[in-house]
Amino acid sequence: MSRLGSLGARLYNGEVGYDFVGKRKIWYGLSILITITAIVGLAVRGLVMGIEFEGGAVFTTAKTGVSVAQVQEDAEKASGHDAIVQELGNGGMRIQISGLDTDTAIPVKDELAKDLGVSADDITSELVGPSWGEQIANKAWTGLAIFMVLVVVYLAIAFEWRMALAALIALVHDLTITVGVYALVGFEVTPGTVIGLLTILGYSLYDTVVVFDGLKEGSKDITKQTRWTYSEIANRSLNGTLVRSINTTVVALLPVAGLLFIGGGVLGAGMLNDISLSLFVGLAAGAYSSIFIATPLVADLKERDPQMKALKKRVLARRAAATAKGENPDADGYDASDEPQDGPAGDAAPAGAVVGQPRGRSGGRGRPSGKRR
Numbered sequence: 197m198s199r200l201g202s203l204g205a206r207l208y209n210g211e212v213g214y215d216f217v218g219k220r221k222i223w224y225g226l227s228i229l230i231t232i233t234a235i236v237g238l239a240v241r242g243l244v245m246g247i248e249f250e251g252g253a254v255f256t257t258a259k260t261g262v263s264v265a266q267v268q269e270d271a272e273k274a275s276g277h278d279a280i281v282q283e284l285g286n287g288g289m290r291i292q293i294s295g296l297d298t299d300t301a302i303p304v305k306d307e308l309a310k311d312l313g314v315s316a317d318d319i320t321s322e323l324v325g326p327s328w329g330e331q332i333a334n335k336a337w338t339g340l341a342i343f344m345v346l347v348v349v350y351l352a353i354a355f356e357w358r359m360a361l362a363a364l365i366a367l368v369h370d371l372t373i374t375v376g377v378y379a380l381v382g383f384e385v386t387p388g389t390v391i392g393l394l395t396i397l398g399y400s401l402y403d404t405v406v407v408f409d410g411l412k413e414g415s416k417d418i419t420k421q422t423r424w425t426y427s428e429i430a431n432r433s434l435n436g437t438l439v440r441s442i443n444t445t446v447v448a449l450l451p452v453a454g455l456l457f458i459g460g461g462v463l464g465a466g467m468l469n470d471i472s473l474s475l476f477v478g479l480a481a482g483a484y485s486s487i488f489i490a491t492p493l494v495a496d497l498k499e500r501d502p503q504m505k506a507l508k509k510r511v512l513a514r515r516a517a518a519t520a521k522g523e524n525p526d527a528d529g530y531d532a533s534d535e536p537q538d539g540p541a542g543d544a545a546p547a548g549a550v551v552g553q554p555r556g557r558s559g560g561r562g563r564p565s566g567k568r569r
Contacts, residue, residue, distance in 0.1 A: 214438075217431040220492035227369060227489055234376020241379045245294075246386035246470075247324050249333060252277075252294035253301040255308060258318040259287035267291060267312065274307035275300070280384065298323060336390045343397060351408070359408050362493040363401060366485040370400045373481045374474055381473070388470035396478025399448065403441050403486035407434055411491065419507055422514045426504045430495040434487065445483040452476045 216223070247254065260267070264281050271279035271291050280292040296304060301321055309316040344364065351360035374393060378385060410433040415426060424432070456472035498504055 214435065215431060216434050216487060217427045217492045217495045220488075220496065223488035223492060227485075231369065231372055231376075234373050234380075237376045237380040241382065243375070243379055244382055244384045246384045246389075247292050247294050248387055249330070249385065250294045251297075251325050251327075252292065252323075253296040253304070254322045254324065255289075255291040255293070255305060256284070256320045256322075257289045257291070257308070257312060258314060260289060260312050260314060262289075262312055264289070270311040271304075271308060274311065275304045296323070332387050332390065336394065339394060340397075343394075347401060351405075355408050355412055358497040359411075359494050362490045362497065363404050363408070365493060366404055366482075366490040367397060367400055369485050369489060370396065370478055370481040374477045377477045378473065383469060383473055386470045389474050392471045392474030393478065396475060396482060399479050400482030400485065403437075403444065403483060404490045406440070407437050407486060407491050408494070410437055411494065419503055422507070422510045425508045425511050426498050427495040430491055430498075434491045438487070441483060441487060445479060448479050449476065452479060 255271075257267075262270075264283050267289050268279050268281040268291075271281065271293060275293045275296060277293050277295045282290045282292075284290055291308065293304065301323060305319055305321050306316055309319055312319075344367065347367070348360045348364055351363050371393065374396065378389065383389075411430050414429045414433045418424075418426060418429060452472050452475045456469065456476050499508065
């Protein structure tokens with residue numbers, strides 16, 4: 197078995213683990229800092245909306261010997277607006293200028309032809325109206341709202357309202373960070389960006405639901421045992437799926453990173469930048485939120501429940517009693533049958549077993565393996 201596979205097995209069996217839930221205040225603070233940075237970037241710099249949303253003209257030229265920087269300078273001088281220039285594979289240029297209409301596009305085209313030293317017939321122009329981009333944006337917002345509602349309803353039915361609320365907060369967290377990164381790096385927002393943003397919602401939710409499913413099984417009949425609190429069961433569930441979450445995220449990020457850094461950065465393919473940046477940031481943020489935000493938030497909300505508060509008191513009282521007798525309540529040889537419980541003594545083991553802790557080898561129902569002390 198590989199080293200990573202061995203670690204995954206030990207995490208799943210509860211032999212090792214990291215206290216994600218116990219250190220949740222650190223993750224909350226880090227997430228708040230990242231989110232505030234994203235919001236400030238969005239408020240100060242704003243989003244660079246593509247021509248599909250603002251309207252304008254796209255000019256495509258034949259092969260020229262002029263550099264991209266010079267073409268951009270000439271285009272901005274001729275139009276009086278910011279221009280985005282991309283070099284095409286055939287040596288031509290794609291010049292995108294927002295804010296132009298039919299009356300202003302023709303003079304700009306003639307001026308560009310003069311500056312570039314080509315015939316006006318060698319430059320093709322295409323006008324894009326802002327209404328089309330507005331329709332796309334409205335449909336995207338509608339789809340996002342419907343998706344959020346369906347997610348909350350499904351999670352509330354399949355799990356509970358606390359998990360639905362935590363998943364919704366994690367999704368908003370991921371979208372805010374992704375949009376903020378777009379504002380900070382100045383990438384153009386196009387329909388490809390919208391597609392990428394809608395796509396990452398599914399990826400972000402996937403890891404969260406997997407952890408929630410393990411947590412649901414692990415917390416079944418939790419009040420009938422006094423070995424673990426709800427937060428501890430949540431942390432065990434999270435550790436049990438940690439390696440799977442990391443593997444899934446890395447495998448998903450590798451091809452997206454290839455699109456972003458090679459396809460978009462080296463080859464200069466603009467559309468690849470639009471989609472791949474949103475996917476890359478969204479996937480990374482989704483993996484982070486499912487581990488450090490969603491599950492700790494569920495534990496926080498659940499620990500406010502009166503039953504969980506009472507359970508925590510019983511668990512702490514049991515541990516204090518064991519410590520006073522010089523015993524380890526978490527050891528396999530510790531006999532918990534003398535401690536007060538709400539249900540049968542044997543129900544303590546399954547709560548851990550479903551999260552990955554093997555059952556005791558004893559034949560008795562609920563009697564931990566080992567000799568009675």
